[in-house]
Amino acid sequence: MTQLPETSEKKLGLVIDLDTCVGCHACVTACKGWNTENYGAPLSDMDAYGSNPSGTFLNRVHSYEVEPRAGGCSQTVHFPKSCLHCDDAPCVTVCPTGASYKRQEDGIVLVEEDACIGCGLCAWACPYGARELDLAAGVMKKCTLCVDRIYNENLPEEDRIPACVRTCPAGARHFGDLGDPSSEVSMLVAERGGFDLMPEQGTQPTNKYLPPRPKDQLPDMDVLSPALEPVAGEPKGFLKWLDKALEAI
Amino acid sequence: MHPAPSVIVFTVLSGLGFGLLSFLGLGLPQVTGWEAFFYFALAFALAVGGLVASTFHLGNPQRALKAFTQWKTSWLSREAWLSSLALVAMGLYAFAAVFLDISAGLLGWLGAALSVATVVATSMIYAQLMTVPRWNHWLTPLHLLTLSLAGGAILAQQSAVALALLVVAGIVQILHWVLGDRRFEERGHTIESATGLGDIGAARLFEPPHTGTNYLLKEMVHVVGRKHAQKLRVIAFVFMIVLPIAVLILLPQGIVSAALAILCYLIGTFASRWLFFAEAEHVVGLYYGARSAQAVAG
Numbered sequence: 001m002t003q004l005p006e007t008s009e010k011k012l013g014l015v016i017d018l019d020t021c022v023g024c025h026a027c028v029t030a031c032k033g034w035n036t037e038n039y040g041a042p043l044s045d046m047d048a049y050g051s052n053p054s055g056t057f058l059n060r061v062h063s064y065e066v067e068p069r070a071g072g073c074s075q076t077v078h079f080p081k082s083c084l085h086c087d088d089a090p091c092v093t094v095c096p097t098g099a100s101y102k103r104q105e106d107g108i109v110l111v112e113e114d115a116c117i118g119c120g121l122c123a124w125a126c127p128y129g130a131r132e133l134d135l136a137a138g139v140m141k142k143c144t145l146c147v148d149r150i151y152n153e154n155l156p157e158e159d160r161i162p163a164c165v166r167t168c169p170a171g172a173r174h175f176g177d178l179g180d181p182s183s184e185v186s187m188l189v190a191e192r193g194g195f196d197l198m199p200e201q202g203t204q205p206t207n208k209y210l211p212p213r214p215k216d217q218l219p220d221m222d223v224l225s226p227a228l229e230p231v232a233g234e235p236k237g238f239l240k241w242l243d244k245a246l247e248a249i
Numbered sequence: 250m251h252p253a254p255s256v257i258v259f260t261v262l263s264g265l266g267f268g269l270l271s272f273l274g275l276g277l278p279q280v281t282g283w284e285a286f287f288y289f290a291l292a293f294a295l296a297v298g299g300l301v302a303s304t305f306h307l308g309n310p311q312r313a314l315k316a317f318t319q320w321k322t323s324w325l326s327r328e329a330w331l332s333s334l335a336l337v338a339m340g341l342y343a344f345a346a347v348f349l350d351i352s353a354g355l356l357g358w359l360g361a362a363l364s365v366a367t368v369v370a371t372s373m374i375y376a377q378l379m380t381v382p383r384w385n386h387w388l389t390p391l392h393l394l395t396l397s398l399a400g401g402a403i404l405a406q407q408s409a410v411a412l413a414l415l416v417v418a419g420i421v422q423i424l425h426w427v428l429g430d431r432r433f434e435e436r437g438h439t440i441e442s443a444t445g446l447g448d449i450g451a452a453r454l455f456e457p458p459h460t461g462t463n464y465l466l467k468e469m470v471h472v473v474g475r476k477h478a479q480k481l482r483v484i485a486f487v488f489m490i491v492l493p494i495a496v497l498i499l500l501p502q503g504i505v506s507a508a509l510a511i512l513c514y515l516i517g518t519f520a521s522r523w524l525f526f527a528e529a530e531h532v533v534g535l536y537y538g539a540r541s542a543q544a545v546a547g
């Protein structure tokens with residue numbers, strides 16, 4: 001049903017730390033791997049070994065350069081982006097078939113692939129580019145928040161988190177309940193000033209981003225100058241005598 | 250947005266078809282028998298042909314019937330309902346007019362209302378998208394509706410109405426272009442709001458997430474050269490508005506003038522609709538540095 005649930009108390013989602021992400025794309029690969037072998041149609045590639053390869057991904061990492069307004073050197077920010085599981089998800093309400101839906105019990109936004117006609121309207125409605133139509137299957141693919149891992153009792157406990165979170169070597173991705181203010185992720189967001197992407201679109205994303213910390217600033221000095229400075233202003237001892245003797249000549 | 254031929258053909262032809270059906274439903278012109286047959290055959294061919302073309306861009310068209318289920322929230326679903334209801338109502342009306350020589354007034358009014366509603370629903374699919382600021386405005390339904398009714402009036406040979414509608418459609422088209430050009434900035438979407446990095450300073454794309462292309466870039470990040478677009482706007486406006494008006498005023502009313510006027514109208518409307526998609530920028534382009542790239546390209 002494409003009517004949004006009135007509220008979902010539990011809001012499962014991700015918190016992505018732009019300060020620690022090193023841009024290794026491990027989450028991209030882990031996501032592609034898990035979601036090709038599990039939930040729904042595999043994430044296909046087109047012309048994979050040809051000259052113009054492309055493919056379906058549910059998570060992609062952009063990299064930006066930010067020039068600090070306060071001065072100092074530019075920062076490179078690696079920026080992973082997947083579905084933000086928005087509270088007011090425009091991708092859900094536009095769907096004509098009911099294939100797109102938001103779960104009342106945990107707020108996860110999913111696509112029922114057997115009902116999807118592949119019209120692509122939901123991808124148009126998403127501001128974040130979080131939905132990609134799989135060209136082999138003709139159905140809409142998006143991040144499932146690894147719904148087939150997080151509740152999966154066949155997996156060891158430590159693996160019951162999204163594949164991208166599990167794999168991240170830098171600990172830049174956190175998973176939890178953002179509807180519960182006392183959860184670890186909510187506290188992290190509060191402490192670090194987590195923010196929404198494109199808040200002016202009114203989508204109320206569940207996923208939050210943690211800002212990169214400002215870089216260290218070098219004190220203003222000439223790096224070579226300590227080596228060039230005279231050791232002492234006035235010669236003392238033997239040097240003082242030598243100085244005088246030479247002057248007398 | 251990618252100007253997909255299937256969607257351009259669909260919106261232009263079915264818009265014209267439902268425009269004609271609106272006039273036929275109102276009894277303008279009041280036709281029966283063979284004459285009615287030709288009018289209705291043309292209207293249905295356009296409306297249904299357009300709807301069929303629209304299924305060409307679906308990934309799984311065999312499940313299209315499911316699109317009737319979500320009319321409570323989805324304009325696409327409402328369009329499916331309204332277009333079907335309009336075709337059924339006008340189909341019955343046409344049957345009565347062609348074979349029984351009756352023109353069933355009330356049914357025609359209903360069919361006309363449903364035909365207009367169909368065009369509005371189609372345009373709302375675009376107008377509802379906050380992600381495409383150029384479309385996200387009440388001018389969008391007005392734009393598509395005035396054009397479809399103007400075309401319908403030309404085909405229905407209602408010269409006076411057609412002239413008035415063409416003038417209105419022309420004004421709305423210009424407003425849609427001029428105001429649309431500014432809307433992206435007005436909404437305040439920037440690469441900084443998209444990434445949330447604006448608090449630090451000015452951001453630019455350093456590396457895209459993939460070296461090749463992908464669905465998002467093909468579908469939503471279509472960049473047209475500005476000069477190119479200006480030329481096409483002139484061509485679109487001349488063919489869509491100016492020439493049909495000239496034909497209707499200068500030539501005596503009849504099949505020949507209607508055919509000539511509609512030919513110009515179609516050329517111009519296809520150009521206008523191509524621009525409608527090609528010039529529409531989706532906010533996701535910001536993540537790919539699209540706006541900054543465009544600014545550099547001039």
Ligand code: SF4
Nearest residue numbers: 083084085086091126
């Ligand atoms: S990020 Fe996009 S796809 Fe995900 S819920 Fe929000 S609008 Fe929908």
Ligand code: SF4
Nearest residue numbers: 095116117119120122
């Ligand atoms: S592509 Fe599928 S999920 Fe998306 S709006 Fe169309 S039918 Fe719904």
Ligand code: SF4
Nearest residue numbers: 031143145146162164
């Ligand atoms: S939660 Fe799962 S589906 Fe979503 S981005 Fe991470 S790995 Fe991919």
